Amino acid sequence: MKTTLEDVVQPGMVVGGYRIEKKLGAGGFGKVFLAWRDGGPCALKFIHLESVGEWGWRELFIMLRHEFPNVVKLLSHFKWPEEKPEYLVLVMEYVPGVTLYQWARDSNPCARELVEKLLPLSRALKGVHAREVLHRDLKGDNVLVCEADGAPVLVDFGAGAMPGAPRVTGALAPANLRYRSPEAVAFFLREDRKRGESYDYSVRDELYALGVILYVLATDVYPFNGPDDELMGEILDGDPKPPHVRNSRVPRALSELCLHLLAKAPARVPDAETLCVALEKLLVEAKADPRWEVPLCYGWTVDGRTTEDAPELVGHDPEAWLRKWIRQKPKRGRPPAPPVVAPAPPEPPATSTVPTLRTRVRRAAPVLVAVVGLAVVGVGLGYVLGQRQPPPSSPTPGQPVLTLSLPGEFSLDDPAPWATHVHEVAPPWKPPEADAGATPPKADTPAPVTTMTLSSGTTRMKKKAPGSQEEKEKKGNGSTGANVLLAVAAAANMACPGAQVRKEPAPQACPAGAVETMTRQLGMDLGDRDRGILGDRGSVDLPGKKKGSNESVPVKDGPISLELKGHFAVGTDPMGRGGRIALPDGTRLSGQLCIGEKRVYGRITQAVTPAGDTFTVCMELYDHGDRGLEIEPDGGAVKVHPIADVRAVDRFE
Structure with missing residues (x-):
């Protein structure tokens, strides 16, 4: 079994004079641990020399040459272990806090607060670009919000570039596809691209990535999403839905600036200095307009109503209900603590004699046998009667049958609105707090999952009206066939499985793209x-x-x-x-x-x-x-x- 870094670097051990406390995280080029020395904390970034050492030397070269405001600082570096070095270790300042996206989830900021976070970040990029340095992996997870003063801090220059830094081959710098500019995607898809040719990443690419960050913070969704091949096509088209259209709480001026950052070159914001001037003007506007103080998403308060409101509309105006749900935004902020309810004291027994478990089982056994027998007979009889029933007749004229026509902004051909959010959002049939998070838990053996797909002919959703023939059958005995299926499934699950004849899986094409x-x-x-x-x-x-x-x-x-x-x-x-x-x-x-x-x-x-x-x-x-x-x-x-x-x-x- 191959030894991993976590197997070697354990809490409590000393590495280069630094005592390890815990692992903080991992990126594409290294793993970061919290460590202590001389009573102060720091972050140790371990970069494997043989596999990704070139990227580590680039980051070291950039950080040694410069110090920038609102950028994590390099304190020291060394190779480890001393005898046969396998890792380059960068000693960085420790920034206690959360990522920019986590900050938005926790605090549910207003539009003014977004500008206050982006302005110092833009000033940091202005200083970085002035020294001919490019970060090249700008995203919300590479910006930390300091716990002490709320200042944004740019981290991880592993993919950075500057004149004189060690060169690393590759057509594109490593980055998330959602943050790539239309120019970078066009270069990647170019038919006449020569082998070994690299994309000339520029300041405009960096500002496009910052526009994606702003879009996510304002709307809680990416401007473009979907499988890689579709995503690249959407980025090339360059026509995102305006943030103020996706979220009516986004001020129009902030929405227009975001679209200016996401525009195709040369219409994009040209440099970080221009962006800083635009953000400063927005701050002045925010002070005179109370709409800038409204939280951008629903919080865990009475104004954060969700699909729990469905009963007041379904059956009366389902289309209005669906339109209402589509306009809902995911909840942000910390949910209130659940009320503490003291358990009720147990009731005393009615008599002084309490039967034992064995006695209760013995008394209940004949009743259980009788109930099971009647259930089996009932299922069989119901099935026979069900076969004799005529098929349900079509509704008579005037009978209320609701067919739910989807609003224009909701299409089954497009990604479902609850599937494109950065943070998990509930689909319209359940409230957002109904399920656990999207990240799958680790299990020794994953449980089998039953999946359900719509038939190819399904083009719209239908809801049966109260009082319709189908609704009556659901409430009465008309759905005997379905009940039989449920009974058979339950019996099959309770019975001992028989011998299975396994077949080789059929060949299958790869996913698109x-x-x-x-x-x-x-x-x-x-x-x-x-x-x-x-x-x-x-x-x-x-x-x-x-x-x-x-x-x-x-x-x-x-x-x-x-x-x-x-x-x-x-x-x-x-x-x-x-x-x-x-x-x-x-x-x-x-x-x-x-x-x-x-x-x-x-x-x-x-x-x-x-x-x-x-x-x-x-x-x-x-x-x-x-x-x-x-x-x-x-x-x-x-x-x-x-x-x-x-x-x-x-x-x-």
Whole structure:
């Protein structure tokens, strides 16, 4: 098993004179730990020399040469361990606080507060650009809001650039696709782009990324979203919905500035100095207009009404209800603490004699047997009667049947409004606090998930009116067939499973845009199947693997979430040396497990890096060059070897 940095750097140990307290986070090029020395805190960023050292030297070169306001400061650096150095360690100042996006979630700011955060950040960029330095990975997660004074602090110059800094190959600087400018996307998709040619990132690209940040803070959604291929097309079109249209609480002047930042060059804001002047004018306007003081999203207060209001509209004007829901915004701010209710004292027994559990079971057994018997007979009788009933007749003229026509801004062909938000928003059939967060919990063995899809002919949503024939059947005995299905399903779940005949999964095409993303954006080699040459690969541990053990682990059909162990490197030599990082260590891979007759197959369709960059991919699990993992004899649960390779492919076999 490959040793990870977390296996070596443990809380309490001393590294280069700094005592480690805990891990703070991870990015594409390093992992950061909180440490202490001489009674003061600092942040240690560990950068692996062999795999991503070039990026570390760039960051060190930039930070050694300059100090900027509202930019994290470099305190020191060293190589570690001293005997055989494997890591470059950057000692940075510790900024206690949260990311800019988390600050917005927690505080639910008004428009004025957004400008007050962006103005010092823009001044910092003005100073950075004046020294010919470019950050090149500007996003909300790379801006921290200081806990002490609320000042924004720009962090992580690992992808930065300046004249004289060590050069690193790559068509584009590593960054989240949502923050790339139309010019960068056009360069990436250019047919005549030469091999090894790099995009000339500029100040205008940086300001476009800042425009994306402003859009997210103001509306809680990205200006463009969707799968990578669709996302690139939308960025190229460059026509985002104005922030004040998405969110009526956004002042028109702030919305226009945001669109100016997201405009195609040369119509975009030209430099950070111009942006600072525009933000200063907005602050003056904000002082004279009370609308700038209104929180941009609903808070956890009485004005934050959600779909819990549905009963007052559904059945009367469902279209108005849907329009109302679409205008809702996700809740921000800290929810109020739930009321503390003292448990009621237990009631004393009616008599002095309390029957034991065994006595109660013995008394209830005949009743339970009778109830189960009657239920089985009732289901069978209901099914027979149900078959004799005539089919439901079509509604007579004048009978109220509501057909819900969707409003213009809501289309089933577009991404659902509750799916495009940065922060999780409830769909219209449940309140936002009904479910847990979107991040899947880690489990030893993921539970199988049943998915439901609409038929290809479904084009609109319908709701049956109260009093209609279908509604009466739901309340009466007309839905006997559905009841029988439920009863059969329940009986099947309670019964012992019989022998299963497993089949090999059918071949399947890769997700749309996955091959292009892997080859052109990530630089992966898919290999040559006809000659038996396999493409680039990484390594993963299956859920349930015990540390230091290669004991087989049980698996099930259904969704799977895995984590890369080590970097997914591309362009390495036969000894695994050189190359560059396509997906960093700790990248979360999501997909599906399919259990065949003799092997278990894993199909990976999404990769999310520790920095939050999301890619649509097409990968399969391999074991020693063979597709799938061999099922090991056990006689009970399906078990496989706990370590697997993950390889980039051009189709699922």
